[in-house]
Amino acid sequence: MKRRDFLKGTAIAVAGASVPLAALDWIDAREAFAARDDLRWIFLVDTHKCVGCGFCVKACKYENNIPQETNATRTWVERYVMTRDGQVHADSPRGANEGFISRAIDRGTAGPLEIADEDITQAFFVPKLCNQCDLPSCVQVCPVGATYKTPDGVVLVDRTWCIGCGYCVMGCPYGVRFFHPIEHVAEKCNFCYHRIHRGESTACATACPFGARKIGNLRDPDDPVTKVVMTQRVGVLKDAFGTKPQVYYLGLNMEVR
Amino acid sequence: MYVHGEIWTAKEMFVLPNEFIYWSIQIVMYPFMTGLVAGAFVLSSLYHVFGFTKLKDIARFSLVFSFALLPVAMMPLMLHLSQPLRGINVLMTPHFTSAISAFGIVFLTYACIVASELWFVYRKHFVDTAQALKAKSTRTTGENLRLKLFSVLTLGAWDVSPKALEKDHKAVTVLAAIGIPVACFLHGYAGFIFGSVKANALWMTPLMPVIFICSAVVSGIALCILCYIATMEIRKFLARRKGTAGGLSVEQLKGVEAYEVRTSARYLLIFMILAVTLELLDIIFRGYTAVKSWEILRSVIYEIDFFHIFILQFGLGNLVPFILLLIPRLTVRRAAIASALVLFGVFMMRWNVVIGGQAFSLTFAGFMHYHLPIIPTTWETFREGLAGALLVITTPFVLFYFLNKIFPVFLEEEAH
Numbered sequence: 001m002k003r004r005d006f007l008k009g010t011a012i013a014v015a016g017a018s019v020p021l022a023a024l025d026w027i028d029a030r031e032a033f034a035a036r037d038d039l040r041w042i043f044l045v046d047t048h049k050c051v052g053c054g055f056c057v058k059a060c061k062y063e064n065n066i067p068q069e070t071n072a073t074r075t076w077v078e079r080y081v082m083t084r085d086g087q088v089h090a091d092s093p094r095g096a097n098e099g100f101i102s103r104a105i106d107r108g109t110a111g112p113l114e115i116a117d118e119d120i121t122q123a124f125f126v127p128k129l130c131n132q133c134d135l136p137s138c139v140q141v142c143p144v145g146a147t148y149k150t151p152d153g154v155v156l157v158d159r160t161w162c163i164g165c166g167y168c169v170m171g172c173p174y175g176v177r178f179f180h181p182i183e184h185v186a187e188k189c190n191f192c193y194h195r196i197h198r199g200e201s202t203a204c205a206t207a208c209p210f211g212a213r214k215i216g217n218l219r220d221p222d223d224p225v226t227k228v229v230m231t232q233r234v235g236v237l238k239d240a241f242g243t244k245p246q247v248y249y250l251g252l253n254m255e256v257r
Numbered sequence: 258m259y260v261h262g263e264i265w266t267a268k269e270m271f272v273l274p275n276e277f278i279y280w281s282i283q284i285v286m287y288p289f290m291t292g293l294v295a296g297a298f299v300l301s302s303l304y305h306v307f308g309f310t311k312l313k314d315i316a317r318f319s320l321v322f323s324f325a326l327l328p329v330a331m332m333p334l335m336l337h338l339s340q341p342l343r344g345i346n347v348l349m350t351p352h353f354t355s356a357i358s359a360f361g362i363v364f365l366t367y368a369c370i371v372a373s374e375l376w377f378v379y380r381k382h383f384v385d386t387a388q389a390l391k392a393k394s395t396r397t398t399g400e401n402l403r404l405k406l407f408s409v410l411t412l413g414a415w416d417v418s419p420k421a422l423e424k425d426h427k428a429v430t431v432l433a434a435i436g437i438p439v440a441c442f443l444h445g446y447a448g449f450i451f452g453s454v455k456a457n458a459l460w461m462t463p464l465m466p467v468i469f470i471c472s473a474v475v476s477g478i479a480l481c482i483l484c485y486i487a488t489m490e491i492r493k494f495l496a497r498r499k500g501t502a503g504g505l506s507v508e509q510l511k512g513v514e515a516y517e518v519r520t521s522a523r524y525l526l527i528f529m530i531l532a533v534t535l536e537l538l539d540i541i542f543r544g545y546t547a548v549k550s551w552e553i554l555r556s557v558i559y560e561i562d563f564f565h566i567f568i569l570q571f572g573l574g575n576l577v578p579f580i581l582l583l584i585p586r587l588t589v590r591r592a593a594i595a596s597a598l599v600l601f602g603v604f605m606m607r608w609n610v611v612i613g614g615q616a617f618s619l620t621f622a623g624f625m626h627y628h629l630p631i632i633p634t635t636w637e638t639f640r641e642g643l644a645g646a647l648l649v650i651t652t653p654f655v656l657f658y659f660l661n662k663i664f665p666v667f668l669e670e671e672a673h
């Protein structure tokens with residue numbers, strides 16, 4: 001059975017079963033669509049493959065109606081440059097919406113920094129997105145429950161209920177949240193929830209020409225992403241916060257913040 | 258097209274793309290105003306509960322003022338929401354893991370306590386006023402309205418026998434006693450909102466609620482002293498013109514004023530010592546334990562925010578008024594200046610916590626600078642700018658003016 005058909009079936013079954021039992025019972029959308037104990041969405045980022053082209057960032061903004069010209073973004077790419085004097089320089093100009101078009105490191109009001117080739121010891125790119133944490137601090141602090149975690153592990157924001165207090169923006173240790181410039185509610189990556197439930201991949205993973213981004217199902221041992229996570233050295237960001245991130249990185253460097 | 262926060266945020270070095278100063282001036286105003294509410298109430302309770310009779314006059318004053326400040330404590334929160342019309346959702350779908358969602362409950366409990374305490378303190382006044390108006394043979398429309406209002410305010414309790422008044426008095430004491438922990442809780446929980454944000458290295462400390470409570474009491478006392486002096490000056494001015502005000506001559510007023518101010522200044526000093534000690538302790542402790550975040554915190558505290566923290570907050574807002582208050586033979590004018598500086602110091606403390614906490618990036622490698630919008634060009638720059646802050650500051654005084662017509666703070670006769 002295809003994932004899509006399965007979901008449809010479940011939805012109808014749940015809806016149908018609940019009618020004769022208690023005609024006034026509300027159908028919990030979460031139960032109908034995502035209550036599957038064989039599903040837990042995770043993400044795999046391969047930093048070895050990322051070249052910092054920023055296609056993913058652009059695609060994400062198109063897919064999720066975030067105006068291209070805004071400086072906030074659901075996903076972004078960071079560039080790290082290590083130099084011979086032991087320093088780490090990093091930037092992400094406009095979230096790398098246009099990729100990294102300048103060689104100079106963008107330091108905001110401190111001005112750009114040119115680094116000579118011979119001084120560079122190491123350089124790489126790190127894509128970032130919401131970690132769909134298992135213990136999300138954003139869900140914990142939301143005073144109205146507008147931010148919630150689905151049973152299949154994706155953290156969503158209800159645009160019709162968010163009051164725009166910004167507590168979740170403050171509470172997320174990864175800085176992935178911002179305010180939607182048009183809707184004026186909290187906004188963040190949701191693993192393209194609308195797409196993955198149709199059996200498609202996320203917009204960023206689809207747009208990546210090098211396969212640096214992949215979505216997977218942790219509960220499926222045959223899932224290629226799960227296999228990598230289970231068998232290779234993968235890392236997560238800021239483990240110390242105890243949020244249990246579910247975006248796994250291959251080749252994560254300790255310098256990545 | 259700007260995203261929220263972009264207009265007033267300048268980024269330096271490595272800052273994540275979505276990071277901006279999201280909690281701006283209104284979130285500075287929020288703990289500042291709730292602090293004043295809680296502090297004013299604690300001051301009034303010192304008299305009601307602990308029987309510090311010396312504070313009798315200023316106690317009633319601070320109770321009414323606390324009531325005037327109450328609705329204003331909510332204003333900054335509402336102004337700050339990007340969906341203000343949905344503010345009610347907090348009460349409809351409370352989430353008990355969120356500190357903000359406790360706000361409605363704590364706030365309403367506290368409001369009920371203050372309102373009932375006020376009622377007991379002023380019940381005799383309501384009855385007296387209503388009866389005096391009733392006794393009049395002819396009444397103007399205004400007087401009729403007043404009669405209605407005061408009759409309603411009595412809530413049907415017209416008994417002003419000494420026995421009934423004694424009961425009132427007891428009720429006030431009990432309410433004030435319950436009110437102190439609730440007031441502390443109200444503000445302690447405001448501190449908890451910040452202290453529990455684990456993603457923020459500056460806020461994340463269990464000391465935050467305690468620090469907030471102490472500085473709240475400091476600010477409340479200072480504001481009450483200041484406003485008390487201001488109203489007394491007005492009364493003296495009126496007395497000079499009319500001969501007396503409320504039956505007191507200018508000389509008598511002066512005596513009362515100096516006495517009350519000096520006594521409350523002593524309490525102000527005690528709480529100031531407590532507040533400053535705790536704040537310094539926090540900084541020293543962070544430096545001593547020096548966890549990973551200390552590197553960036555140090556550069557914020559000792560470099561970027563040095564002027565705000567050590568010159569404006571601790572220097573001008575704490576040390577100078579401290580000296581002013583300690584010099585013997587405290588005059589009313591000196592107390593007024595000191596109180597104003599203390600208020601400024603507490604405001605700067607809120608500023609340094611809220612804005613300072615957002616001054617560094619989650620990357621620990623970059624900084625954000627906040628430029629307060631001065632001239633309101635859009636709704637956003639109005640509500641999160643200087644204009645919005647001034648609106649919040651002036652509202653309690655307007656409310657106080659009207660409340661004073663119903664709850665006159667300077668009754669000649671004892672209210673209970």
Ligand code: SF4
Nearest residue numbers: 130131133136138172
């Ligand atoms: S990364 Fe941040 S926004 Fe995403 S689930 Fe975790 S805490 Fe929430």
Ligand code: SF4
Nearest residue numbers: 142162163165166168
């Ligand atoms: S901004 Fe919206 S989603 Fe975030 S905590 Fe506030 S109400 Fe919840």
